[in-house]
Amino acid sequence: MTEPVTVAKKPRPLRKLESRCVDVVRNTHDTVTLHFDTGAQPEYDAGQFISIDPRQFPELSRQIAFLEHLKGKREQHRAYSMSSAPAERYVAITVKAETFDPKHDKYPPLLSPFLASDAMKGRKVAFVGYTGAYTLDDDHGEQTSQVLHLCAGSGIVPNYALLKDELLNRKNPSVKHTMVYVNKTVGDVIFEAELQQMAHDFPERFDLVHCLTRDEPGERGAWWRKGRPTAEWVRSLVKDPTTVQVFACGAAITKHQRHAAEETGIAPTPRFMEGVEEIVHALGVDKARFKSEEFG
Numbered sequence: 625m626t627e628p629v630t631v632a633k634k635p636r637p638l639r640k641l642e643s644r645c646v647d648v649v650r651n652t653h654d655t656v657t658l659h660f661d662t663g664a665q666p667e668y669d670a671g672q673f674i675s676i677d678p679r680q681f682p683e684l685s686r687q688i689a690f691l692e693h694l695k696g697k698r699e700q701h702r703a704y705s706m707s708s709a710p711a712e713r714y715v716a717i718t719v720k721a722e723t724f725d726p727k728h729d730k731y732p733p734l735l736s737p738f739l740a741s742d743a744m745k746g747r748k749v750a751f752v753g754y755t756g757a758y759t760l761d762d763d764h765g766e767q768t769s770q771v772l773h774l775c776a777g778s779g780i781v782p783n784y785a786l787l788k789d790e791l792l793n794r795k796n797p798s799v800k801h802t803m804v805y806v807n808k809t810v811g812d813v814i815f816e817a818e819l820q821q822m823a824h825d826f827p828e829r830f831d832l833v834h835c836l837t838r839d840e841p842g843e844r845g846a847w848w849r850k851g852r853p854t855a856e857w858v859r860s861l862v863k864d865p866t867t868v869q870v871f872a873c874g875a876a877i878t879k880h881q882r883h884a885a886e887e888t889g890i891a892p893t894p895r896f897m898e899g900v901e902e903i904v905h906a907l908g909v910d911k912a913r914f915k916s917e918e919f920g
């Protein structure tokens with residue numbers, strides 16, 4: 625196996641795109657996929673994201689004014705990874721509606737509950753795209769024979785796009801994809817049927833293991849496991865830690881939580897991505913072979 629050499633993707637200029645939301649598909653109790661028609665075949669790389677300005681939605685104007693008053697700064701665009709792969713006609717994003725718990729959260733979430741509502745169908749939506757380095761190198765089949773996907777919750781979104789692009793388009797056929805997907809309960813699993821179908825259709829190329837932290841897997845089968853992934857267990861899934869490429873996406877301690885921790889002196893509770901860092905370190909995976917995307 626050769627050392628990783630990045631074959632740079634052709635950079636595309638960021639553009640503001642006008643679209644119409646042509647379909648809204650509910651994935652779980654709190655997650656929906658929105659399909660946007662931009663009027664042309666979109667050009668991006670699997671794993672990239674778009675940004676949406678909440679200010680374009682008049683329904684949010686009072687909430688924005690109030691939050692800006694409290695926060696003392698302008699509300700920013702929010703980033704959303706695409707769950708669609710480049711060959712698909714529509715750009716899709718999959719949004720989890722964040723909740724508000726006054727014990728942990730300073731403000732209620734702004735954009736995600738609005739996007740993850742049925743109100744979006746048929747609406748015009750402007751977004752900025754396409755960007756992000758959470759992509760597979762064009763020649764990754766020459767760098768590795770295994771990609772390990774470590775995902776939690778809505779962190780499945782860009783990895784689902786990467787998988788679709790590789791498997792359905794039969795790219796890099798010598799590369800095997802191993803996915804560990806962590807959720808609290810069965811009801812939180814996004815794309816359960818779609819992932820299962822890919823595991824069924826590509827048994828030589830795709831292994832999927834679900835980890836549940838609060839539910840028992842019950843009779844769901846051998847590929848469902850109770851508990852968080854440990855370094856020892858993940859090691860048993862990896863053929864060669866010196867050549868594996870790791871793509872990890874999920875929640876990490878946010879800058880707001882770090883800031884609050886500094887003020888209170890109470891250390892923030894590690895989240896999924898802090899656990900991933902430990903696992904990758906314990907496995908001895910080279911930094912050049914590890915890509916991560918952190919959702920707040």
Ligand SMILES: Cc1cc2nc3c(=O)[nH]c(=O)nc-3n(C[C@H](O)[C@H](O)[C@H](O)COP(=O)(O)OP(=O)(O)OC[C@H]3O[C@@H](n4cnc5c(N)ncnc54)[C@H](O)[C@@H]3O)c2cc1C
Pocket residue numbers: 673695702703704705706717718719720721722729730731732733734735736737778781782880917918919920
């Ligand atoms: C590259 C990237 C890709 C992403 N892809 C996805 C995806 O595919 N799907 C998905 O669902 N999400 C994704 N996200 C997360 C998404 O961008 C939003 O962060 C998420 O939807 C929450 O947005 P919101 O407007 O609902 O909540 P926000 O209003 O942003 O609030 C979120 C939390 O931050 C806290 N907070 C906000 N501002 C402050 C402040 N000033 N001080 C203290 N606390 C504050 C709030 O209390 C709340 O708990 C992605 C993020 C990134 C960076």
